[in-house]
Amino acid sequence: MKKEQTVLLAHGSGGVMMKEIIDDLFYEGYGSDILLQGDDAAKLSLDHIKPGSSLSFSTDSFVVSPISFPGADIGRLAICGTVNDVATAGATPLYLSCGFILEEGLAISELKEVIASMAKAAKEAGVKIVTGDTKVVERGKADKLFINTSGIGIIEPGRNLSGHNIKAGDKVLVSGTLGDHGIAIISCREELSFSTTITSDAAPLNHLIADVLKSCSKVKAFRDPTRGGLASTLNEFADQCGQDIKIYEEKVPVKDEVRAACDMLGYDVYQVANEGKMVCIVDAEEAEAALEAMRANPLGKDAAIIGEVCTPRKADHPLVSVVTPFGSERVLDMLVGEQLPRIC
Amino acid sequence: MKKEQTVLLAHGSGGVMMKEIIDDLFYEGYGSDILLQGDDAAKLSLDHIKPGSSLSFSTDSFVVSPISFPGADIGRLAICGTVNDVATAGATPLYLSCGFILEEGLAISELKEVIASMAKAAKEAGVKIVTGDTKVVERGKADKLFINTSGIGIIEPGRNLSGHNIKAGDKVLVSGTLGDHGIAIISCREELSFSTTITSDAAPLNHLIADVLKSCSKVKAFRDPTRGGLASTLNEFADQCGQDIKIYEEKVPVKDEVRAACDMLGYDVYQVANEGKMVCIVDAEEAEAALEAMRANPLGKDAAIIGEVCTPRKADHPLVSVVTPFGSERVLDMLVGEQLPRIC
Numbered sequence: 001m002k003k004e005q006t007v008l009l010a011h012g013s014g015g016v017m018m019k020e021i022i023d024d025l026f027y028e029g030y031g032s033d034i035l036l037q038g039d040d041a042a043k044l045s046l047d048h049i050k051p052g053s054s055l056s057f058s059t060d061s062f063v064v065s066p067i068s069f070p071g072a073d074i075g076r077l078a079i080c081g082t083v084n085d086v087a088t089a090g091a092t093p094l095y096l097s098c099g100f101i102l103e104e105g106l107a108i109s110e111l112k113e114v115i116a117s118m119a120k121a122a123k124e125a126g127v128k129i130v131t132g133d134t135k136v137v138e139r140g141k142a143d144k145l146f147i148n149t150s151g152i153g154i155i156e157p158g159r160n161l162s163g164h165n166i167k168a169g170d171k172v173l174v175s176g177t178l179g180d181h182g183i184a185i186i187s188c189r190e191e192l193s194f195s196t197t198i199t200s201d202a203a204p205l206n207h208l209i210a211d212v213l214k215s216c217s218k219v220k221a222f223r224d225p226t227r228g229g230l231a232s233t234l235n236e237f238a239d240q241c242g243q244d245i246k247i248y249e250e251k252v253p254v255k256d257e258v259r260a261a262c263d264m265l266g267y268d269v270y271q272v273a274n275e276g277k278m279v280c281i282v283d284a285e286e287a288e289a290a291l292e293a294m295r296a297n298p299l300g301k302d303a304a305i306i307g308e309v310c311t312p313r314k315a316d317h318p319l320v321s322v323v324t325p326f327g328s329e330r331v332l333d334m335l336v337g338e339q340l341p342r343i344c
Numbered sequence: 345m346k347k348e349q350t351v352l353l354a355h356g357s358g359g360v361m362m363k364e365i366i367d368d369l370f371y372e373g374y375g376s377d378i379l380l381q382g383d384d385a386a387k388l389s390l391d392h393i394k395p396g397s398s399l400s401f402s403t404d405s406f407v408v409s410p411i412s413f414p415g416a417d418i419g420r421l422a423i424c425g426t427v428n429d430v431a432t433a434g435a436t437p438l439y440l441s442c443g444f445i446l447e448e449g450l451a452i453s454e455l456k457e458v459i460a461s462m463a464k465a466a467k468e469a470g471v472k473i474v475t476g477d478t479k480v481v482e483r484g485k486a487d488k489l490f491i492n493t494s495g496i497g498i499i500e501p502g503r504n505l506s507g508h509n510i511k512a513g514d515k516v517l518v519s520g521t522l523g524d525h526g527i528a529i530i531s532c533r534e535e536l537s538f539s540t541t542i543t544s545d546a547a548p549l550n551h552l553i554a555d556v557l558k559s560c561s562k563v564k565a566f567r568d569p570t571r572g573g574l575a576s577t578l579n580e581f582a583d584q585c586g587q588d589i590k591i592y593e594e595k596v597p598v599k600d601e602v603r604a605a606c607d608m609l610g611y612d613v614y615q616v617a618n619e620g621k622m623v624c625i626v627d628a629e630e631a632e633a634a635l636e637a638m639r640a641n642p643l644g645k646d647a648a649i650i651g652e653v654c655t656p657r658k659a660d661h662p663l664v665s666v667v668t669p670f671g672s673e674r675v676l677d678m679l680v681g682e683q684l685p686r687i688c
Contacts, residue, residue: 012480136356150494
């Protein structure tokens with residue numbers, strides 16, 4: 001008898017198994033031409049309203065546990081996560097929806113704090129919450145509260161950012177230090193708690209993206225390295241463009257404390273989640289301009305050029321790799337299995 | 345010591361307590377001008393793209409239990425619910441997002457069925473799923489699966505549907521029989537199960553709305569009477585426009601079997617949820633044309649004119665009432681407390 005397949009925590013990891021469930025179930029079941037592009041936000045043509053105009057549309061559900069953690073909470077995450085996804089298309093995020101699933105018994109005071117945190121983050125990002133929904137489920141059928149936010153942004157005519165645009169020779173940038181969010185969450189989980197001063201980096205990056213786009217006309221793509229970390233983001237880009245991507249370990253900004261926590265816990269910092277960082281792929285001739293634009297924004301002060309896109313060594317299997325300070329090279333795979341559930 | 349307030353199931357009922365939590369927490373916390381309109385879908389101006397153009401934007405999370413029930417399942421509900429909300433603004437729904445929260449251990453076969461059902465409903469409605477998100481939580485931290493869908497539609501220039509437009513003298517229509525969805529769900533709940541041939545009415549009503557708008561230029565507002573039923577919808581309209589609304593019991597279409605189940609269970613059929621019905625408020629002179637347009641659509645074959653909007657008897661407290669076949673009148677309040685949790 002064949003054992004029935006069931007959903008595993010690893011299906012939500014942002015790694016290989018999540019990609020499988022997306023490819024085999026969602027794309028197979030209702031994959032529209034737009035969904036199949038595989039970008040973080042859908043680009044929706046408004047040609048019938050005005051030729052060349054388009055929208056950016058994205059959605060995210062937030063199930064992070066605990067709902068409050070060093071530096072942020074589920075409310076801030078819910079606003080920043082969707083604002084950032086919408087902005088990756090080079091859009092100006094304007095409007096958010098917000099759907100709550102509440103567990104019976106949640107303290108109203110906790111809900112109020114989350115809402116206040118959402119209002120603050122929305123103000124920082126310059127977006128409005130314009131429509132919402134509230135559901136309540138019985139005690140034990142959810143975990144305090146889950147939030148979905150969906151967001152709409154306007155894309156300027158002629159702008160076309162996507163992983164499909166990436167070419168060999170392009171440079172890879174990150175807007176700051178990696179791993180802060182993931183380590184902040186781990187540090188306050190009961191089963192693993194340890195003392196650290198690391199706080200979540202959750203922040204809206206739409207203004208930083210706009211700054212880069214003001215300085216550079218040859219940006220290929222943005223993507224925020226959330227679940228699955230930098231490793232998943234770069235592998236997704238490599239899949240979309242069919243090129244290899246190579247990064248240099250010594251160039252990747254990581255806080256000492258985050259590196260120490262990763263060593264202690266056996267995590268690969270490249271697979272740890274971020275909520276206030278952006279990966280940017282840009283034509284080599286504009287890499288320095290993009291870096292400068294990022295660094296001029298307080299949220300991008302630690303930005304760095306960390307690598308480049310290369311002609312694939314195996315034509316049918318684009319590879320992402322890290323060059324160590326000793327000059328050796330290791331393959332940087334997507335996360336297999338689940339490192340830490342409910343990170344966002 | 346003051347007892348700490350907590351979230352109750354009734355806060356998700358679609359009735360008075362849900363209105364309280366929305367007014368006191370969400371509106372208070374981050375109420376934008378658009379959110380405060382209180383319509384089912386937000387109307388978003390695209391004036392900066394093309395003067396007069398606008399979008400309809402709405403969101404809904406679905407937590408129905410069981411996930412499959414006579415006539416439909418959570419997937420069909422998730423598509424139809426958001427399509428209908430977007431369409432209430434008089435928009436053509438085009439694009440949906442879809443966010444899944446999956447419980448570890450859910451059978452992949454069950455998820456596949458839900459996805460197939462979503463694909464089918466999306467095809468009926470003529471909408472595309474263009475962006476998505478998948479989260480997984482540990483066993484016991486959710487209940488099989490929750491789905492959020494958000495939707496975008498295009499509103500033709502000059503169209504302005506809202507409960508705020510309603511005036512005394514307008515007529516009230518419903519597109520068909522009331523209570524089918526709620527009774528279908530109750531009939532298969534373990535604790536209450538009874539035998540009935542009633543099936544859920546879950547259906548996309550965007551084409552029906554378009555039919556009415558093709559025939560009538562003086563439609564004031566549409567709203568689908570889901571949680572809280574017709575009673576909540578009419579009370580929300582009365583609140584928005586400050587007028588009384590009166591309906592006539594004998595004119596309201598209800599299936600005999602639904603009426604019998606309501607009698608047996610002690611439910612007020614006007615407070616039972618629907619997922620494939622639309623309430624329409626229209627200028628009296630176009631009421632017959634609207635009725636004809638509804639009835640010409642298979643999903644509106646049982647449509648009826650059920651009442652009218654009247655000058656308020658108490659200026660500061662608009663009332664909704666039902667006139668019985670004996671000529672007596674009773675106030676039709678919003679649901680207080682929770683009749684049946686997780687109906688959608």
